[in-house]
C-alpha cells in the first residue's frame with residue numbers, strides 16, 4: 001500500500017530523498033564533502049579515479065548530474081569544463097572553494113634566483129589561470145577552512161542537520177591540524193629545501209612549510225615540456241644537489257626519468273592528490289603522510 005508513495009519522486013532531491021545530493025568536481029573536494037556530510041549526503045565525483053582532473057571533460061550524463069545536484073562543490077579556474085557547466089546549470093547551488101580564502105599567486109612557493117627572469121612557461125601559465133594557483137588542498141589548514149565553510153553551506157541546504165555538519169567539520173579540522181603539525185615538525189630541519197616536480201602543483205605546500213618547487217611544467221601538467229625548460233631544470237637539480245626528481249601518479253614519469261638519469265638522481269612519486277589512483281588505495285590523509293615520508297627522505301630531514 002505504501003509502495004506507491006515510496007516510488008514517487010518530485011525530481012528535486014535526486015535518487016535518495018533522505019540525503020543531500022552533492023557533486024564534487026575532483027577528489028580532494030569529494031574527500032571533504034564526504035567527511036563533512038557523512039551519511040547525510042551522497043557524493044558523486046565528476047573526475048574518474050586514475051584520470052588527471054585538470055582537463056576533465058564532462059559527458060552529457062555528468063552535465064545532467066551538475067544540473068540535478070543539490071550542491072556542486074568545485075574550484076573555479078581549475079577545470080574549465082566544470083566552470084562552464086556551473087555557469088550554464090549551476091544556479092545558486094554551486095559552492096566555489098576558491099572563494100573561501102584568497103588564492104596564492106601562481107608564482108608563490110616557487111623558485112628563482114634573484115635577478116633572473118621568470119621562465120617563459122611560468123608566464124604562459126599565469127595567463128591561463130588569471131595568475132592564481134588553484135591547488136589549495138595541499139595546505140591542510142586551508143582544506144580545514146574549506147570544510148568549515150562547506151559545513152555552513154550544507155547547514156543552509158539542510159537546516160535539520162546543521163549541527164551534525166558543524167561537528168564533522170570540527171573533527172576533520174582536528175585531523176588536518178594534526179597532519180599540519182606533523183609536516184611542520186617533519187620538514188623543520190632538512191639539508192635541502194628545493195623539490196623538483198612534474199608540474200607546479202605544490203605552491204601551497206611549499207609556501208606553508210618553507211620549501212621551494214622547481215617545476216618541469218607550470219600549473220597544469222604537460223606531457224612534453226620544452227627542451228629549454230628541461231635543460232634549465234637539469235641545471236637547477238645539479239646546482240641544488242637534488243637526490244630525487246618527483247613525478248606524479250596520474251602523469252607519465254617519462255620526463256622525470258630522463259632528467260633523473262641526466263643528473264644521477266632517483267625518481268619518486270610526490271602525489272599532488274588531484275585524484276586517487278585507479279586502484280583506489282588510501283585517502284587524502286594517508287597520501288599526504290606518504291608524501292611527507294618521501295619528502296623527508298629526498299631532502300635529508302632530521
Ligand SMILES: [Zn+2]
Pocket residue numbers: 054135199200201219220221272274
Ligand atoms: Zn595541478
Ligand SMILES: [Zn+2]
Pocket residue numbers: 111112113236239240
Ligand atoms: Zn636554483
